[in-house]
Structure formats: C-alpha cells, structure tokens
Amino acid sequence: MNINQIKKDFPIYNQKINGMIPIYMDSACVTLKPNQVIKAINKYYKEFPACAGRSGHTYGRKVTEEINHARKIMQDFIRAKRKEEIVFTRNTTEGINLIANSLNLKSGDTVLTSDKEHNSNLIPFQLLQEKGIIHKIFNFGDIEDFKSKLTEDVKLVSTVFTSNLDGTSQPIEEMIRLAHKDKSLILVDGAQAVPHKEINVKKLDADFLVFSGHKMLGPSGTGVLYGKLHLLEELKPFLVGGDTVKNSTYTGYEPEDIPERFEAGLQNYAGIIGLAEAAEYLKKIGMKNIEKHEYKLNQYISGKLIDMGITLLGDTDPSKRGGIISFNIKGVHHHEVAGILNESSNIMIRSGMHCVHSWFNKHGLDGSARISLYLYNTKEECDILIEEIRKIKKFTE
Numbered sequence: 001m002n003i004n005q006i007k008k009d010f011p012i013y014n015q016k017i018n019g020m021i022p023i024y025m026d027s028a029c030v031t032l033k034p035n036q037v038i039k040a041i042n043k044y045y046k047e048f049p050a051c052a053g054r055s056g057h058t059y060g061r062k063v064t065e066e067i068n069h070a071r072k073i074m075q076d077f078i079r080a081k082r083k084e085e086i087v088f089t090r091n092t093t094e095g096i097n098l099i100a101n102s103l104n105l106k107s108g109d110t111v112l113t114s115d116k117e118h119n120s121n122l123i124p125f126q127l128l129q130e131k132g133i134i135h136k137i138f139n140f141g142d143i144e145d146f147k148s149k150l151t152e153d154v155k156l157v158s159t160v161f162t163s164n165l166d167g168t169s170q171p172i173e174e175m176i177r178l179a180h181k182d183k184s185l186i187l188v189d190g191a192q193a194v195p196h197k198e199i200n201v202k203k204l205d206a207d208f209l210v211f212s213g214h215k216m217l218g219p220s221g222t223g224v225l226y227g228k229l230h231l232l233e234e235l236k237p238f239l240v241g242g243d244t245v246k247n248s249t250y251t252g253y254e255p256e257d258i259p260e261r262f263e264a265g266l267q268n269y270a271g272i273i274g275l276a277e278a279a280e281y282l283k284k285i286g287m288k289n290i291e292k293h294e295y296k297l298n299q300y301i302s303g304k305l306i307d308m309g310i311t312l313l314g315d316t317d318p319s320k321r322g323g324i325i326s327f328n329i330k331g332v333h334h335h336e337v338a339g340i341l342n343e344s345s346n347i348m349i350r351s352g353m354h355c356v357h358s359w360f361n362k363h364g365l366d367g368s369a370r371i372s373l374y375l376y377n378t379k380e381e382c383d384i385l386i387e388e389i390r391k392i393k394k395f396t397e
C-alpha cells in the first residue's frame with residue numbers, strides 16, 4: 001500500500017488549518033472521502049438527478065440502472081448470494097431498527113445483546129420490552145457466558161462484531177454457529193468490521209448484517225442491511241409508503257418485491273452511487289492490506305502508549321483491536337486530551353462514551369479518548385500523535 005499515493009485521492013489533505021495539514025484519526029465515526037466518491041455523487045446531480053424505479057424517462061432509467069449496479073457491487077463486496085439480499089438504508093441504526101420492528105417478535109420472546117453494544121443496538125430492544133419482549137445481556141466476547149444465556153426463548157441475538165469503544169472483536173463465527181444450534185437468528189452489527197476486514201456473508205452465515213457507508217469512505221447517511229433472502233421474505237416492513245408497494249386500494253396493498261419493499265420513500269440515490277464507488281475503491285486497495293496496515297499502526301501506537309504507562313481499554317493485543325486505540329491518561333480528562341491534540345497539531349480524535357454509555361456506566365467510567373485509524377493514516381502521523389500525547393502525559397508528572 002502506497003499511503004502517500006492514497007492520500008492524494010483525499011482532497012482534505014490539500015487543506016491546511018493554522019498552517020498545518022490535518023491528522024484525521026476519527027474514522028470509526030466518519031471516514032474521509034476520496035475524489036472518486038465525490039465525483040460519483042456529483043455525477044448523479046450533474047447528469048441524471050432523477051428517481052429510480054418509477055419514472056420511465058431517460059434520467060429515470062439511468063438512475064434505476066445505476067442503483068441496480070450499486071446493489072451488485074455491494075453484493076460482491078460482502079459476497080452475498082444474491083443482490084436482492086442487499087437493502088439500502090441510511091445507516092447501521094436504521095438497519096437494526098428495521099429488523100427489531102419487522103421480525104414479528106412476540107411477547108415472551110427474548111433478544112440477546114452483549115454488554116458492549118452501541119446505543120443503536122441496545123435502545124431498539126429496550127423499546128420492544130413495552131410489547132413484552134424480554135431483553136437479556138451477555139458479557140462481550142465471553143463465549144461461556146454467551147452459551148449460558150442462549151436459552152430456548154432466545155429468538156434473536158443482536159450483537160456487535162468489532163466494538164467501536166475499544167476495537168476488540170468477538171469470535172463471531174463461533175457465536176453464529178452457537179446461535180443457529182440454538183435455533184436463534186443472529187444479527188451482526190458490522191459497523192466497525194465491514195470497513196476494515198474482508199467479509200464473506202456466505203461463509204459467516206449471519207442471518208442479518210448491518211453497516212454504514214460513511215464509515216467506509218462512502219457518503220453520510222448511507223448504509224446496508226444484508227439479510228438472507230428467505231428471512232427477508234418473512235419480515236413485515238415497518239417503514240412503508242412510496243416504492244414499497246406494487247398496488248394499493250383504500251383498504252389494502254400489494255407489497256413490492258424484495259429488497260425495494262424495505263426501501264420506503266425516495267432514496268439517497270447520489271449516496272448509494274457514492275457508496276458503491278467507495279466499495280470499489282476499498283476493493284482495489286484490498287481489504288487484507290487495509291487490515292494489515294491498521295494493525296501495524298495500532299501495534300506501534302499501543303506499544304508507545306503502554307511504555308508511557310497509559311491505560312488502554314480492550315484487548316491488550318493490538319491485532320485484536322483493528323484500528324482503534326481507546327485510552328485514558330491519569331490526571332487529564334479525555335475531553336481535554338482530545339481538545340489539546342486538536343488545538344496543538346490538528347489531530348482529530350474522539351472523546352466521550354462513544355455511544356456505549358451502558359458499558360461505561362457499568363464500569364464507573366465517564367469515557368475515554370479514542371484514536372481510530374484507516375487506510376490514509378501514516379507512521380509519520382502516528383509519531384506526531386505519540387509526541388503530543390507524551391507532552392500531555394509529562395504535564396501530569
């Protein structure tokens with residue numbers, strides 16, 4: 001991977017803030033966008049700014065063609081069996097809500113999530129409790145605890161592959177196998193996994209997989225819900241309206257085919273086209289190369305921070321933490337750490353509870369500083385980061 005060459009694709013690096021090029025390390029939240037993606041978005045607005053699947057004119061046909069093509073690209077990106085298994089959403093959150101509310105869960109059914117879920121994979125199931133659905137929690141990554149909670153009443157396991165809090169991944173293949181052995185369905189929150197490693201849903205055998213386009217170089221407000229076709233066929237859509245029906249009378253309607261049945265209202269066509277371009281870009285670089293690159297940088301930063309006596313959250317082995325380093329410096333609040341890095345050298349990281357409030361509350365912590373890396377980060381940037389953190393640490397001694 002030639003990172004300096006890759007950087008040239010990202011217009012943000014032509015920009016200087018206070019005379020310095022930004023060092024962006026908040027990719028777990030939103031990634032930067034390459035020119036190729038921006039160009040694809042603009043192409044829609046400049047050349048065929050119409051809607052897909054409805055208008056039969058030249059522009060309408062062109063958008064339909066582009067969206068079909070984008071669906072095929074996303075199918076290929078996660079190795080789905082059929083393009084109908086790809087439902088376009090606005091984000092991971094929408095995908096999870098769609099499943100939570102469309103699965104026809106009944107009073108007495110149990111949904112199992114881990115204790116380290118993003119609010120997006122927690123609150124939808126807390127809301128279902130109002131309908132008598134039981135919500136139980138297992139300890140993230142603890143297979144024995146997971147097994148003990150996988151009782152007969154569990155109808156759905158909904159859990160994260162890679163944690164956005166600390167970058168640790170769960171042994172998801174084994175968990176999928178166990179869930180199926182227990183006759184439970186399993187939804188995998190792939191928001192922090194799909195952008196960073198090769199995913200083959202056929203091999204993985206997850207029933208549902210959700211992820212966001214904006215965390216994989218794609219436009220904001222784009223995402224995918226993957227579902228096995230026979231399971232999508234059983235869902236009762238909870239968002240309905242334009243484009244989700246073939247016909248309607250005053251008393252009923254005939255649902256549209258899958259996947260359009262789940263894509264209610266006018267879609268983010270420019271976003272979907274941009275997302276497909278992002279997937280093509282990542283594929284060209286190679287997901288294995290991206291994963292290796294992040295690991296190398298993570299290992300480097302983690303080693304230096306540990307040497308400084310800084311506490312890292314999550315697995316001690318950086319190879320198990322992808323591109324994420326979550327940490328706290330004793331005596332300096334995490335918001336202060338992020339603020340100093342931003343002001344001193346344009347290093348943009350995240351601080352807070354990262355939408356995993358429940359886990360921080362359980363552990364009596366009020367958050368962490370989080371570095372999240374991607375394909376455009378370099379060792380030189382890591383060196384600047386490490387030196388700035390060293391200065392902050394020294395201040396406390």
Ligand SMILES: Cc1ncc(COP(=O)(O)O)c(C=O)c1O
Nearest residue numbers: 091092093118120164191192212
């Ligand atoms: C693991 C995980 N799940 C869900 C989400 C929610 O993603 P979105 O806001 O794109 O819906 C995030 C966002 O950071 C995440 O990291």
